[in-house]
Amino acid sequence: MKAREIAFKILCDIEENNNYSNIAINKHFKNLKISNQDRGLATEIVYGVVENKYYLDYVINKLSKIKTQKLSICVKILLRMGIYQIAFLNSISDYAAVNETVNLVKKYDKRSSGFVNAILRNIIRNKDEILNVDIENDDIMYLSTKYSYSPWMIKNFINSFGKDFTEDLIEANNEKPSIYLRTNTLKITRDELIEKLKENGLKAYKVSIIDEAIRVENLKDIENNELFKEGLFTIQDISSMMASKVLNPKENSNALDVCSAP
Known part of the structure; x- marks a missing residue:
């Protein structure tokens, strides 16, 4: 089983069963013989999708007539995975991100493969515009969406620290720790x-x-x-x-x- 398919199964477990990400990862990796490279990529995708879920769903909703709450779990998760790779993983080419994601859709929900392919290719054609968060006149929802924080947290941070410090704080908090x-x-x-x-x-x-x-x-x-x-x-x-x-x-x-x- 390849890294992306492992990541998909873990993310389905988290979404369907409200499982903690670390517990789901440990459960699915147990007794699984995979290379360190595949293990690393699967882990990167899982944590990346979980940590950026608000933002990824915002991008999906920009392009899809069917909003995320109406999409099947399978399609929603695979779209999140594909967009995460395009937006955040510079080590993976856009072509590979689209191709590998569509291959998984064909395996798990074949009738949705054209839909997913169209969404991801649309992002690649207009990457800067589509990946930009263009929420105006609402600092709370802008920061909540861009950095995937619950709005109530952003509201409390802004009330306590102001907008500029809040953005610096959550941006630093989203950096990958050593x-x-x-x-x-x-x-x-x-x-x-x-x-x-x-x-x-x-x-x-x-x-x-x-x-x-x-x-x-x-x-x-x-x-x-x-x-x-x-x-x-x-x-x-x-x-x-x-x-x-x-x-x-x-x-x-x-x-x-x-x-x-x-």
Whole structure:
């Protein structure tokens, strides 16, 4: 099974069953033999579609006489996937995005293949105009649509921080975060772990503000990584690492972590 079809099945699971994206991804990837490249692309599409759903539906509704709430789940999800690849994934050609999406439509809802093909090709012909959010005189709906935030959140942000700061805030929040590892210093030093990560073909860098922290690139299929299985590191964001540093517990003190990763 190819990456896009896996992503489609995961997104259907999320849409139909109100499943959490991370749980759906883990469920569908379990015992699935695919390359790291396909795993990475499927994950990218799933999270990208989920995170940009308001915007993607806005683009669909610009072009389709049948609005998203009336479309079948299959067609709606495949349109979202195709538009996401065209709008956000520079590594994928527009032709490939359209062709692969239409092939999936032919497999799961053949009669809709011409409709989906027409929508996606229309976007490619008029990309700048169609992908632009042209909502005027309504700051809340403009920002809500462009960045896929619920309107009530945007309204609260604007009331608290003003429009300009709100846009800077949500734009920064939509950026892809780096992956950070926390070294298990009971088993290995940070320098030793960095060397092991590099031996595994990963790019790994020290993070100056936290002694145990490592920033990594291209880390895929974490649960099956041998270094992870050996308990040499956990995945943890810098902000979470800093919390324990600020707390600075002393010997025999008690601390309750109520938002605990494994």
